[in-house]
Ligand SMILES: NC(=O)C1=CN([C@@H]2O[C@H](COP(=O)(O)OP(=O)(O)OC[C@H]3O[C@@H](n4cnc5c(N)ncnc54)[C@H](OP(=O)(O)O)[C@@H]3O)[C@@H](O)[C@H]2O)C=CC1
């Protein structure tokens with residue numbers, strides 16, 4: 001296990017949802033697992049009028065997100081955790097001199113021995129990222145001569161290629177790239193990391209991992225929830241920005257990349273960038289029309305309960321065309337993947353929550369057995385990212401008895417079957433990595449920009465071309481009726497689980 005140096009975590013936007021819902025529970029798990037260093041403190045900063053004590057109550061002692069975890073715990077143990085939290089009120093604005101902040105950091109550092117090592121976490125709206133970096137740097141707090149200084153940045157990393165480049169350029173004025181950690185929480189998921197191990201720690205998959213044996217690759221990210229309380233944010237974002245540009249293209253890069261020469265952060269990220277740069281960018285309208293589908297969920301009834309349509313959600317424009325479903329077909333222009341279609345979809349209000357990568361292998365080029373349903377018999381490797389993390393191989397076996405009737409069988413591995421199966425939550429893993437200076441699972445500036453290069457033309461086409469349709473789908477079904485038209489031949493999307501509602505049909509929203 002790597003050693004974690006004594007340090008201070010300074011959170012900007014500490015009164016917000018992310019801090020309470022994700023960061024503090026992740027820190028608590030690290031504390032419980034004895035992963036935090038001996039000398040560790042958290043300094044929360046925001047404009048809200050809080051004190052050390054009210055902040056502790058808010059994010060630890062009375063936090064709804066820790067209620068379950070703290071039940072039955074020894075109070076001294078919980079108090080010792082809570083007492084590591086401190087708070088400083090920034091006043092009315094984030095764009096002020098951080099002299100007071102600097103003094104508080106320095107006092108806490110001296111008192112608790114955090115060794116001059118500081119991690120600044122930006123949990124604010126993204127328009128403040130550069131301002132905060134500037135004000136931190138003006139206090140000399142990005143200077144690493146007396147300890148490490150890291151900046152953790154939350155997505156979204158820009159709104160399109162131009163703004164992403166501006167953001168990177170802006171942050172680079174104050175922090176070096178090696179100090180910046182861009183969080184993509186999908187990279188913190190165990191099975192996403194296992195993609196690398198499956199591919200590069202075994203010799204049975206990699207020889208087949210190319211255009212000679214793979215028919216197509218399908219990636220599904222489905223959520224059963226709608227936009228919940230984030231309608232205002234989501235309506236300006238949509239599924240392509242919210243999920244596809246970040247999490248899904250990260251998964252694509254791990255499927256597509258070449259073997260790195262070693263497992264260091266830079267070598268892995270170099271290969272990921274090459275993979276992202278090899279995605280064929282769609283420029284002309286016909287290609288964009290043929291290869292992209294966007295949809296939006298409609299009101300429905302799921303398990304006897306009425307569910308709002310997207311346009312009825314709080315914070316959403318009643319005439320919104322923002323997509324809650326996005327499906328994209330694309331190709332990867334390199335030696336390994338030439339002509340292999342990739343189908344990637346992400347959506348809210350699907351029948352179930354599931355994320356998986358399905359690698360479809362080609363059917364044998366000569367059929368020896370007559371009794372085989374070719375359309376349903378391709379070998380598949382299914383990498384289940386969530387839930388029930390694991391891997392499954394589907395292959396043909398002989399049905400016992402006379403003749404050679406072939407049926408499909410499964411060979412599978414589930415993480416839950418491991419004896420020591422504590423799977424760290426994504427934020428837990430990523431925070432620990434950043435504390436230890438390991439940026440392997442963080443997105444580098446050029447990765448983010450390469451992903452936007454691919455996504456930008458699709459966004460532009462969807463947003464600026466009046467002819468582009470947004471297809472409706474009833475909340476609780478697997479997307480618009482025509483989503484299968486994207487797939488070549490007789491293939492259809494693999495829809496794991498049951499439909500929870502009837503598909504009320506195909507419609508085009510105006
Ligand atoms: N919540 C989540 O699960 C996820 C969040 N993110 C990203 O993390 C960041 C923080 O998200 P989240 O905690 O959900 O957001 P919240 O709106 O809940 O919190 C944002 C924090 O920033 C401060 N803030 C400063 N200026 C503003 C402003 N103009 N409007 C609103 N808040 C402001 C607020 O504190 P105060 O007013 O006291 O200064 C607040 O504590 C965002 O960039 C978001 O995109 C990314 C992935 C998941």
Ligand SMILES: O=C1O[C@H](COP(=O)(O)O)[C@@H](O)[C@H](O)[C@H]1O
Pocket residue numbers: 185223242243
């Ligand atoms: O980043 C985001 O991810 C969540 C889905 O994350 P998961 O770990 O629950 O799969 C998504 O709901 C949200 O819209 C998006 O911003």
